[in-house]
Amino acid sequence: MFRSVYIIDDDEVSAFLTEAMLTAENFSQRYHTFLNPCDALQQLLPSLQFNQSHKIPDVIFLDLNMPFINGWEFLDAVAPHAPQLRCCCLLYMLTSSLDIMEVRRAQEYDFLSGFLHKPLEESIIHNILKHS
Amino acid sequence: MQPPVLKEIGQSHSREFYRAVVGNSIDLIAVLDEEGTYTFVGDSVTAVLGYVPEELVGVNALSLVHPADLPGVQLALAGLLAMRQTTIPHFRFKAKDGEWRWLECTGRNMLHNEHVRGILTSARDVTAATQLAYDNDYHQAYYESLFFEHPDTVFTLNQKGEFQQFNKHLQTLTGYSESQLLGTPYTSLLHPDYLDVGAEAMQKVWSGEAHTIEVAILTQEGTVKYVSVSVMPVYFRDELQGAQGIAKDITEQKSIQRENEKLSLVASKTVNGVVIMNPAGKIEWVNDGFCRLTGYDRHEVVGHIPSELLQGSGTDPKTSKRIRSKYESRKPFSEEVLNYRKTGEKIWFYIDVTPIFDQEGNLQNYIAIETDITEKKEAEEKLVKMADDLYKHNLDLQQFTYIISHNLRAPVANALGLAQLINKLPKETANYDAVVQKLQGSIEQLDIVVKDINQILSLRESGRVASREKVHLKQVCQEVLQQFNHEFELSGAQVSVAIDPSFSLLSIRAYLYSILYNLVSNSLKYRSDTRPLKLEVRAERDKRGFVLTVSDNGSGMDMHLVQHQLFQLYKRFHPNTYGKGTGLFLVKTQVQALSGKIEVESAPDQGTTFKIYLGAKNV
Numbered sequence: 001m002f003r004s005v006y007i008i009d010d011d012e013v014s015a016f017l018t019e020a021m022l023t024a025e026n027f028s029q030r031y032h033t034f035l036n037p038c039d040a041l042q043q044l045l046p047s048l049q050f051n052q053s054h055k056i057p058d059v060i061f062l063d064l065n066m067p068f069i070n071g072w073e074f075l076d077a078v079a080p081h082a083p084q085l086r087c088c089c090l091l092y093m094l095t096s097s098l099d100i101m102e103v104r105r106a107q108e109y110d111f112l113s114g115f116l117h118k119p120l121e122e123s124i125i126h127n128i129l130k131h132s
Numbered sequence: 133m134q135p136p137v138l139k140e141i142g143q144s145h146s147r148e149f150y151r152a153v154v155g156n157s158i159d160l161i162a163v164l165d166e167e168g169t170y171t172f173v174g175d176s177v178t179a180v181l182g183y184v185p186e187e188l189v190g191v192n193a194l195s196l197v198h199p200a201d202l203p204g205v206q207l208a209l210a211g212l213l214a215m216r217q218t219t220i221p222h223f224r225f226k227a228k229d230g231e232w233r234w235l236e237c238t239g240r241n242m243l244h245n246e247h248v249r250g251i252l253t254s255a256r257d258v259t260a261a262t263q264l265a266y267d268n269d270y271h272q273a274y275y276e277s278l279f280f281e282h283p284d285t286v287f288t289l290n291q292k293g294e295f296q297q298f299n300k301h302l303q304t305l306t307g308y309s310e311s312q313l314l315g316t317p318y319t320s321l322l323h324p325d326y327l328d329v330g331a332e333a334m335q336k337v338w339s340g341e342a343h344t345i346e347v348a349i350l351t352q353e354g355t356v357k358y359v360s361v362s363v364m365p366v367y368f369r370d371e372l373q374g375a376q377g378i379a380k381d382i383t384e385q386k387s388i389q390r391e392n393e394k395l396s397l398v399a400s401k402t403v404n405g406v407v408i409m410n411p412a413g414k415i416e417w418v419n420d421g422f423c424r425l426t427g428y429d430r431h432e433v434v435g436h437i438p439s440e441l442l443q444g445s446g447t448d449p450k451t452s453k454r455i456r457s458k459y460e461s462r463k464p465f466s467e468e469v470l471n472y473r474k475t476g477e478k479i480w481f482y483i484d485v486t487p488i489f490d491q492e493g494n495l496q497n498y499i500a501i502e503t504d505i506t507e508k509k510e511a512e513e514k515l516v517k518m519a520d521d522l523y524k525h526n527l528d529l530q531q532f533t534y535i536i537s538h539n540l541r542a543p544v545a546n547a548l549g550l551a552q553l554i555n556k557l558p559k560e561t562a563n564y565d566a567v568v569q570k571l572q573g574s575i576e577q578l579d580i581v582v583k584d585i586n587q588i589l590s591l592r593e594s595g596r597v598a599s600r601e602k603v604h605l606k607q608v609c610q611e612v613l614q615q616f617n618h619e620f621e622l623s624g625a626q627v628s629v630a631i632d633p634s635f636s637l638l639s640i641r642a643y644l645y646s647i648l649y650n651l652v653s654n655s656l657k658y659r660s661d662t663r664p665l666k667l668e669v670r671a672e673r674d675k676r677g678f679v680l681t682v683s684d685n686g687s688g689m690d691m692h693l694v695q696h697q698l699f700q701l702y703k704r705f706h707p708n709t710y711g712k713g714t715g716l717f718l719v720k721t722q723v724q725a726l727s728g729k730i731e732v733e734s735a736p737d738q739g740t741t742f743k744i745y746l747g748a749k750n751v
Contacts (some may be wrong), residue, residue: 011542013570015550020563024556065538068693096545099537118542119549 002028002058002132005093008040008074009033009063009094018061018094018120021040025125032057037069041077048081053088058129061116064095071095082111091115092130148329151175163250166243168209169195169558180257193253198224198232212241212251222262224257234262285359285379288366293317293334294306296374305359307352321358323348337363337375346382346591358386405481405502411495412461415439425455425481425504442471446478450529456484462487464496468505480509492719516625535585543578568633586737588721600638605671605678606631608641612648613669619656623665630670635678637746643722648682651742660737676747683741689734698732 006030009015015033022028034040048054066069071093078085085091093106096118106115116124154161155175161171169192175183197205201223211218220239221377224232237255242248258515279286280299287298295302295313302313304419306321322330326347333345342364342574363377399406404424409415415433424432425443433441443452466484473479488496550571556565609629611621620627652667659665666685671678688699699720719742724732727747735741 013546013550013574014542015552016570017546020553020567021549024553036617050428065542074742095538096542098541099533102537118545121552 001026001131004028004030004032004059006039006040006044006057006060007031007033008037008060008066010035010037010066011063014063017085018118020121021122022125025122027125027129028059037062037066037074041069041074044078045081047109048078048084051084055088057087058132059090059092061092061094061120062106064093064097070093072105075112078129079109079111085097085111090128092128094118094120149327155608158256160255162188162193162251162253162255163242163248164193164253165250166213168192181233182256187228196226200224208239212239213243213551216239217251222258233257234259239629245669245738254732284379284381286376287379288376289318289363290374291338291372293375295321302379305351305357305379306349318362321349323350333361334362334375337365338372340365340372346386357381357383359383363424372508380488389456403504405499405500407438407498408501409438409498409500413498416497425473425479425502427477429735432474442481443469443478444478446472446474459485468509470509478506502595504744522678532585535581539581540578540585546574547578550574552624588714588718599640601641602636603639603644604633605635605637605644605680606633608644609648609669609671612645612652616652616656619690620665623656625656625665625667625669628669630668632671635671635673637677637680639726639746640722642725647719647744648680650719651682653680654715655686655740656738658688659686660685661687676744676745678746680744680746681741682744683739685739688736688740690733690736691732694734695732699730 006024007018007022009018015035019033019103020045021032032040033042044056044060045053050066062074064072069077070129078091090113091111092113093115095102096114102116106112148595155273156174157174160176160180161174162170162177162687165171167491167534169190170188171187172182175185177185177188178426179185192208194205195204199443201221204221205223208218208220208677218239220237222234222236225235234257235255236258237253239251239253242250242252279297283297284303285301285305287297287302288296290296294315294317294386296315298313302308303310308316310318316335319327319330326349329345329347333343336343342362344362345359346358346359348362351357357380358381361379365375400419400421402419405423405425406419407415408417414435414437418428418430418433422428422433426433428441439455451467455465455467455469458467464484464486466482468480470480471479482505484501484503486499488499490496542748550567551656553567554564554571557567606629611630613627615742619625648664648669652669655665655667663685668681668683670681672681698718723744729745729747731743731745732740733743
C-alpha cells in the first residue's frame with residue numbers, strides 16, 4: 001500500500017472513478033485529486049526543488065487532455081527534476097486517448113513509469129501495487 | 133566646167149551679165165592673188181558676210197580667218213598654188229558684224245588663165261550645219277556616256293525584240309557573253325513565269341508607252357535574279373525603230389523585301405500579341421494578335437504604355453515594379469503578369485521583351501511578345517486551391533482523430549469504468565446511486581460529443597456551398613444582443629453598439645449570427661468578478677470589406693499561453709467556468725467559411741478583443 005497518490009484530471013467523473021477504483025483495491029492511504037493541473041504543479045514543484053521526498057507522492061496519475069496546461073506541458077514543467085521523480089515517484093500517464101502517436105511521444109520522457117488507458121483496471125492496479 | 137563657161141562669155145553674154153550672175157549667186161565667189169589678197173569679190177558677199185565688195189578688195193583673206201583654223205587654210209592655199217588637188221577644210225571667217233562664220237570653200241588655181249589671173253574661190257556659209265554637227269557630236273557623247281557608263285544594264289532592242297546594243301553590265305547580269313547575247317530575243321532571258329508579264333509590257337512599249345516592270349530572269353548558270361526593267365520605245369522621224377531599256381538588279385532588295393513580308397506576316401498573323409515600343413516604352417505598333425487578345429483597336433493603343441493600359445487592380449504590384457525596373461535595365465526579360473482586356477476581363481500574359489539597339493548602341497525599340505497563359509494560370513490556381521483544400525482536409529482529419537481519441541473516448545472510458553465499479557459495489561452503499569448517476573452523465577456526455585461532431589461536419593460542408601444573402605450588420609448585432617438582454621440586466625452590463633446602419637454585405641446570415649452569439653456569450657461567461665461587464669460591438673470599413681470588433685473588460689487570457697490553442701476544438705482555458713470548448717472553434721470555422729479572418733487580443737484581468745475581418749463581397 002502506498003502512502004500518497006496524486007490524481008490530476010480535469011474530468012470530475014474520471015477523477016472520481018480513478019479514486020474509487022484505487023480505494024477498492026486499497027491502493028493508498030491518501031488520495032489528492034486535482035481538477036486543475038496548475039494546482040498540482042504548485043504543490044509538487046517546491047517539494048521537488050527542495051528535495052522534500054516526504055512531500056512527494058508515491059504515485060501520480062496524470063491526464064493528458066486538460067484545459068490551460070495539458071499533460072505534456074505538465075511533464076515539461078517537472079522534467080528538470082527527473083532524477084528525484086525517478087527515485088521516489090511513479091508517474092503514470094492515465095488517458096482516455098487511444099492515439100498511438102501519443103504513446104510514442106510519451107516514450108521521450110524517460111522518467112515516466114508507464115502509459116495507461118482509461119478506465120483503470122484491477123490488474124493494472126495490482127501490478128503497480130507490487131512496486132510499493 | 134569653167135572653160136566652157138568662159139568660152140561662152142565672149143560669144144553671147146555681156147560682162148554685166150556675168151557680174152550679175154556671180155553677184156547674185158548663193159555662194160560667195162571671189163578671186164585671190166598668190167598672197168591671198170582679194171582681187172575680186174562677188175556682190176553676194178553682202179548677203180553672206182555683210183561686207184560690200186569694195187571693202188574687201190585689196191584685203192588679205194587670211195587676215196580674216198580664225199587663228200585656230202589658219203594653218204589648215206594656209207596649207208590648202210599652198211596646195212592650190214602647187215596645182216595639187218586640194219580640199220580646203222571648213223574654217224571660221226570674221227563677218228562684218230565681228231562674228232565668226234563657218235565657211236565651206238572650194239578653190240581653183242586660175243593664175244594662168246588670162247582672163248582671171250588669180251585663184252577662184254567659191255565659199256558658202258555652213259555655220260548652221262556645222263553647229264548642228266557639233267551639237268550632234270556633243271549629244272552623242274552624252275548618250276554614249278549614259279549608255280555605256282550607266283551603272284545599270286542599258287540595252288536596245290530591235291523591233292523583233294532582239295538585243296542590238298548593250299553595255300557591259302548585261303554580261304555581268306546574265307553571265308552570257310556579248311556574242312551570245314547579240315541578236316538574241318529578250319524573252320530567252322526571262323524566267324518562264326514572267327513571259328506573260330514581259331510580253332504584255334512590250335506590247336505597251338510597241339504601242340508607244342514607256343513601261344517599268346519587275347521580272348525574274350535566268351542567268352547562264354541557271355540562277356534566278358530579279359530585275360526592275362524600264363523599257364521605252366525609240367522613234368526616229370516618227371518611225372518606230374525599236375526600244376531601249378535600263379535594267380536594275382533588285383535580287384537583294386527582293387529577298388530582303390520578301391523576308392520582311394514573311395516577318396510581317398508572322399508578326400501580324402501569329403496568335404501571340406506583338407508590340408513594338410519606342411525607347412520611352414510607348415506603343416508604336418501592335419499586331420492583329422494583340423488586338424484580338426486585348427480587345428483594343430490599334431489606334432487606341434498607339435502612344436500608350438502597355439502596362440498602364442493593361443494592368444489592373446488584380447495585378448501584383450511587385451510584378452509591375454519588377455517589370456518597370458527590367459525595362460530600365462535595357463536587358464531582355466520575361467514575366468508572367470495578370471492583365472485586363474478592354475472589357476475588364478482578366479487575361480494572364482507571358483511577356484517576352486527584347487530591347488533593340490542600333491549599331492551605335494542607342495536604344496531604338498522594345499519588342500514584346502505576349503502569350504495568353506490564362507488557362508495555364510487558372511489550372512495553377514485550381515491546383516493551389518486543391519492543395520489548400522487538401523491541407524485543410526488533412527488538418528480536419530487530424531483534428532477529428534484527436535476528437536475521437538480524446539473527447540469521444542473520454543466518456544466511453546468513464547462509462548466503462550463506472551460499469552465495472554457498479555459490479556464491485558454492493559447496492560446498499562451510499563456511493564452506489566452516485567455511481568449510477570455518473571454513469572448516466574457519462575453516456576449523456578457521449579451523446580453531446582457525437583452531436584457536436586455532427587454539427588461541425590455539417591457546418592463545414594454547408595460553408596462551401598451555402599448561398600449568400602444581403603445582411604445588414606447592425607440588424608444582426610441587435611438581434612443577438614436582444615437574446616442576452618435579461619443577463620445584461622442581471623449583471624449590470626454596459627453594452628454599446630457602433631455600427632453604421634448602412635453597412636451591409638453578401639454573407640450567410642446564420643453564421644454571422646452564430647459568430648456574434650458565441651463572442652457575446654463568451655464575454656458574459658468570462659466577465660470579471662470584480663467589475664461590471666463593459667461590452668462594445670462596432671464595425672468599420674476596410675479595404676476589403678468590414679471589420680467587426682467585439683471587445684470586453686472581462687477576465688481575459690494570457691495570450692502567451694493560449695494563442696496556439698484558442699480556436700481549437702474542446703480547448704478550454706477557464707477551469708472554473710462551465711464550457712465544452714466548442715464555441716471559438718465554431719466561430720473560427722464560420723469566419724473561414726465566410727472567407728474571413730479572426731484575430732484576438734487579450735490580457736489577463738483586462739479584457740479580450742476579437743476582430744473579425746469579413747472579406748470583400750460586400751454589396
